[in-house]
Amino acid sequence: MTSEYEKGLQDAIKFHGHLCAGLAIGYMASKVAIDWLELKRSQDEELVAIVESDGCAIDAIQSMLGCSIGKGNLIFRDYGKMVFTVIRRDNNKAVRIALSADVFKRSKEENMIMKKAFSDDATEDDQRKFWDLQQKWINKILSTDKNKLFHTKEVHVEIPEKAKIFDSVICHFCGESVMEPRARLREGKPACIPCAENYTRGW
Ligand SMILES: [Zn+2]
Ligand SMILES: [Zn+2]
Secondary structure (H helix, E strand, O other): OHHHOOHHHHHHHHHHOOOOHHHHHHHHHHHHHHHHOOOOOOOOOOEEEEEOOOOOHHHHHHHHHOOOOOOOOEEEOOOOOOEEEEEEOOOOOEEEEEEOOOOOOOOHHHHHHHHHHHOOOOOHHHHHHHHHHHHHHHHHHHHOOHHHHEEEEEEOOOOOOOOOOOOEEEOOOOOOEEEHHHOEEEOOEEEOHHHHHHHHOOO
């Protein structure tokens, strides 16, 4: 089934494990970033992506734009919004891509299907209906004009510093190593966050 899609999308599906509406949104957003920032795939331009949700869409951003948590050029802000800001390090050009609010108005019936599929007693039929619905959304997302799908504008963003190397300290309580800026003090001794939080919980 995936053979009809272009390679970028196929790679994203492989990376994410399935094709869903969220992945399709991330894929389309990546294409907008590629257009606006005039990225040539042959070059390895260094990008930074700031994403405002942690759903399926982000896997397409990672696969298409090469931004990842591990490389330090994927920054996650937990705002629960389908907004992607992509910055080119070499020329400071940045683009903010926000999913249009009217793209994803679900009907009552669609909401029912979703609720059923995610309930504890969901049947195979409920699941199948949900994936049929997903397929409908995917087709809609992939065929909608990118200008209607997103509100896109150029923005100025301070480029986040490159990933730094930090000293580490040993947590006095669990004996594990923790990078210094994340260490806390507990009873005057260095502590990792989990050990420090266990201590303060309930205060
Ligand atoms: Zn997904
Ligand atoms: Zn600890």
